[in-house]
Amino acid sequence: MVENTKDELLHDHNHDGIDRRGFLKCMAWAGTGALCVMQGGVLKSYSLSQMSRLDGKPAMGELSFVQISDSHMGFNKAANPDVVGTLKAAVDKINGLATTPEFMLHTGDISHLSKPEEFDTVDQILKGATPRDVFFVPGEHDMLNDDGKQYLERYGKGAKGAGWYSFDTKGVRFIGLVNVLNLKAGGLGTLGLEQLQWMKNDVKHLKHSTPIVVFAHIPLWSVYPDWGWGTDDSGQALAYLKKFGSVTVLNGHIHQTMQKVEGNVTFHTAASTAFPQPQPGKADSPGPMKVPAEQLKSLLGITHVDCVRGQHALAVVDSTLG
Amino acid sequence: MIRKCLRIAGLAAVIVAAVLLLIAALYVSAHAQQPAPASAEVKVDNFSFGPGTLTVAAGTTVTWTNRDDIPHTVVSTDGVFKSKVLDTDDKFSFTFTRAGTYPYFCSIHPKMTGKVVVQ
Numbered sequence: 001m002v003e004n005t006k007d008e009l010l011h012d013h014n015h016d017g018i019d020r021r022g023f024l025k026c027m028a029w030a031g032t033g034a035l036c037v038m039q040g041g042v043l044k045s046y047s048l049s050q051m052s053r054l055d056g057k058p059a060m061g062e063l064s065f066v067q068i069s070d071s072h073m074g075f076n077k078a079a080n081p082d083v084v085g086t087l088k089a090a091v092d093k094i095n096g097l098a099t100t101p102e103f104m105l106h107t108g109d110i111s112h113l114s115k116p117e118e119f120d121t122v123d124q125i126l127k128g129a130t131p132r133d134v135f136f137v138p139g140e141h142d143m144l145n146d147d148g149k150q151y152l153e154r155y156g157k158g159a160k161g162a163g164w165y166s167f168d169t170k171g172v173r174f175i176g177l178v179n180v181l182n183l184k185a186g187g188l189g190t191l192g193l194e195q196l197q198w199m200k201n202d203v204k205h206l207k208h209s210t211p212i213v214v215f216a217h218i219p220l221w222s223v224y225p226d227w228g229w230g231t232d233d234s235g236q237a238l239a240y241l242k243k244f245g246s247v248t249v250l251n252g253h254i255h256q257t258m259q260k261v262e263g264n265v266t267f268h269t270a271a272s273t274a275f276p277q278p279q280p281g282k283a284d285s286p287g288p289m290k291v292p293a294e295q296l297k298s299l300l301g302i303t304h305v306d307c308v309r310g311q312h313a314l315a316v317v318d319s320t321l322g
Numbered sequence: 323m324i325r326k327c328l329r330i331a332g333l334a335a336v337i338v339a340a341v342l343l344l345i346a347a348l349y350v351s352a353h354a355q356q357p358a359p360a361s362a363e364v365k366v367d368n369f370s371f372g373p374g375t376l377t378v379a380a381g382t383t384v385t386w387t388n389r390d391d392i393p394h395t396v397v398s399t400d401g402v403f404k405s406k407v408l409d410t411d412d413k414f415s416f417t418f419t420r421a422g423t424y425p426y427f428c429s430i431h432p433k434m435t436g437k438v439v440v441q
Contacts, residue, residue, distance in 0.1 A: 077391040113407060113409060140430045141430070144393070183429055188433075226433070227369075228432065228433040285390075287390055287391055
């Protein structure tokens with residue numbers, strides 16, 4: 001590892017070990033905004049204040065998209081009585097990005113109570129975003145009472161099983177997974193054998209150089225199992241991705257940004273557009289965190305991702321709503 | 323004759339009163355030995371069920387109330403009962419007629435578990 005300035009780190013990923021010092025530094029930036037760029041097997045991390053050094057180049061990649069998460073339409077408690085307003089603010093933020101994203105990913109908990117009118121409201125607000133296409137995966141709040149029947153009718157056309165699917169854009173393979181159904185007492189998120197088998201076959205014939213982006217609601221890494229922030233069988237899914245040089249895993253569910261780099265895999269969780277949740281173990285429960293009204297938007301946000309083909313470059317940038 | 327009749331009537335009244343008192347006393351003591359009223363409460367608070375283990379007599383109706391800002395469910399691990407999603411302050415009740423142990427969990431947040439023991 002070479003540390004050339006206080007704010008810029010270079011990590012040698014030719015070996016398989018994790019650069020713990022760099023990882024911790026990257027973690028420290030999470031929540032205030034961080035940019036991690038992988039170029040030719042070297043991970044570079046910048047704080048947002050250092051982004052001017054990049055001259056905008058990583059932000060001008062061949063493929064640019066945005067992730068939003070946890071809109072919880074219908075939520076009206078003290079932690080945010082106006083989830084419509086904050087989702088609209090997220091759309092404004094997306095429309096104001098220097099590079100127009102090609103599409104949006106929504107990593108679940110679109111609605112708060114799976115009510116048709118909640119989904120309708122989100123759909124209507126997202127129509128105001130510059131990117132026309134939105135790719136969804138469900139959160140547990142989107143599959144209440146009917147095991148996901150309504151969700152599948154609305155968002156699952158062409159999807160397999162409970163709503164999982166994959167697609168290619170500009171040589172990048174996107175894999176949307178469902179880990180919020182058939183949860184077992186005492187357990188975490190679950191993918192299940194049928195989905196794992198599908199995923200294994202889905203990536204089998206891809207070249208090792210294909211950049212992979214996996215997105216699902218509950219984190220696919222063990223963030224904080226005591227609060228259910230992890231997925232029981234994610235290890236099996238990640239094993240299928242070991243051969244790939246560039247894997248990015250995007251999740252929601254925990255209503256805060258967090259990042260971890262492990263070998264070839266970058267894990268990232270997005271902020272909510274609705275309300276923040278406490279840091280792991282820092283409260284009695286993971287319930288909605290009430291903050292002074294003027295602070296709320298600084299804890300909500302969107303995530304902007306750039307993939308630069310040929311350079312194995314991938315940049316993940318979080319921006320808050322205020 | 324009238325005086326005798328009155329005496330018998332008075333005696334009968336005393337006996338009836340005594341019998342009634344005895345019946346009432348037996349009734350009260352029999353019911354005082356019943357283990358619990360036929361209803362019990364579980365509060366859902368801070369992503370946990372309280373009490374985590376509830377012991378009741380057969381025939382008891384248990385009512386769960388969600389006091390969190392987040393919806394929860396009450397789902398029997400063995401498929402005996404299953405609530406709809408409970409938003410804040412929503413309630414779900416189930417009457418336990420048979421003795422046994424009934425583990426349950428929140429199907430949205432499966433780390434939340436509890437059990438009802440029916441005696």
